[in-house]
Amino acid sequence: MKRIEHHFNYLEYDSREELSSDDNNLVERASVISKQAYAPYSLFNVGAALRLEDGNIVVGNNQENVAYPSGLCAERVALFYAKSQFPDLRIKEIAITASSDKFTINQPITPCGACRQALLEYENNQGQNIKIILGSDQSEKVLVINSVKNLLPLSFEEVKLKNQ
Ligand code: THU
Numbered sequence: 678m679k680r681i682e683h684h685f686n687y688l689e690y691d692s693r694e695e696l697s698s699d700d701n702n703l704v705e706r707a708s709v710i711s712k713q714a715y716a717p718y719s720l721f722n723v724g725a726a727l728r729l730e731d732g733n734i735v736v737g738n739n740q741e742n743v744a745y746p747s748g749l750c751a752e753r754v755a756l757f758y759a760k761s762q763f764p765d766l767r768i769k770e771i772a773i774t775a776s777s778d779k780f781t782i783n784q785p786i787t788p789c790g791a792c793r794q795a796l797l798e799y800e801n802n803q804g805q806n807i808k809i810i811l812g813s814d815q816s817e818k819v820l821v822i823n824s825v826k827n828l829l830p831l832s833f834e835e836v837k838l839k840n841q
Contacts, residue, residue, distance in 0.1 A: 683830075685826075685827045685830045686822075686823070686827055687820050687821060687822040687823075687827060687828075688820065688821040688822075688823075689818065689819075689820055689821075690818065690819045690820075690821065691817060691818060692817040692818075692819075693812065693817055693819050694817075695819075696810070696819065696821075699728075700770070700772070700810055700821075703726050703727075703728055703734065703770065703771075703772040703810065704726075704772045704774060704810055704812045704819065706724075706726035706734055706736055706772070707724040707725055707726040707736065707751075707772040707773055707774045707812070708724055708774045708776065708812070708814055709724065709736075710724040710725070710726065710736040710737065710738050710751075711723055711724025711738055711751070711774055711775065711776050711814070712724070712776065713738055714738035714739045714740070714751065715738070715739070715740045715741055716738075716739050716741050717741060718741050718743070718745065719739075719741065720777055720778065720779040720780075721739075721775060721777050721782075722738065722739070722775065722776045722777060723738060723739045723750065723751035723752075723773065723774070723775045723786060724736065724737075724738050724751055724773070724774050724775075724776075725737050725738070725751040725752045725754070725755040725756070725771060725772070725773045726755065726771070726772045727755055727756065727759055727768050727769075727770065727771040727772075728768070728769045728770050728771075729759065729763055729766040729767065729768060729769065730766050730767040730768075730769055731763075731766055733763065733766070735755055735758055735759040735762070735763075736755055737751050737752070737753075737754030737755030737756075737758055738751045738754060739751045739754065740754060750788070750789060750791070750792050751773065752771065752773060752788055752792040752795070752796065753791070753792055753795050755771070756768075756771075756792075756795055756796065756799065757795075760799065767803040767805050768799055768800075768803065768807050769807070769808065770807060770808035770809070770810065771796070771807060771808075771809055771810070772809075772810040772811075772812065773786050773788060773809070773810070773811055773812070774786060774811075774812040774813055774814055775813050775814065776813070776814035776815065781815050782813045782814065782815050782816070783813065783815050783816045784813060784816060784818065785811035785812050785813050785816065785818055785819060785820045786811055786812070786813055787811060787820075788809075788811075788828070790829075793825065793828050793829040794829060794832070796809070796825045796828070796829075797825045797826070797828075797829050797832055800824065800825040800826070801835070806823060806824040806825075806826075807824065807825055808821065808822070808823055808824075809821070809822040809825065809828055810822075
């Protein structure tokens with residue numbers, strides 16, 4: 678019997694300062710917009726900033742609702758706005774950060790499954806990797822993932838909907 682070991686990679690940096698200035702700037706944009714999140718129930722503020730291929734930056738934050746499932750994560754707010762306004766522009770990268778006045782968040786945020794799936798849809802559609810940068814306001818640590826495929830391993834694929 679043959680065994681194949683597969684690996685999924687990401688990079689961990691001690692400090693945001695180790696990122697390029699463009700990447701560092703994108704994390705800062707995510708951090709700034711997180712402060713305007715509408716998160717009265719969780720008090721967990723998330724910001725997302727994505728850079729399009731023409732250099733435009735689109736930002737978003739989480740929007741909650743008293744009927745909890747009606748709210749939406751920051752990543753999908755930014756993603757859906759970007760693709761509704763600029764459907765033909767590829768997404769180069771997305772930075773995501775979290776902050777709270779109520780409790781300490783000292784680890785980089787790691788996106789929920791639904792947001793990973795939404796990101797993957799656009800990466801597959803555009804045929805070019807989306808880089809993901811994960812940070813938090815109360816920690817210098819950042820994680821960098823070079824493709825959504827490394828963020829959502831073993832994902833469901835369109836090819837499964839056809840004869841194989
Ligand atoms: N949230 C995000 O916006 N992005 C994530 O990656 C994880 C969670 C939001 C949803 C909800 O408003 C709050 O954070 C707590 O789950």
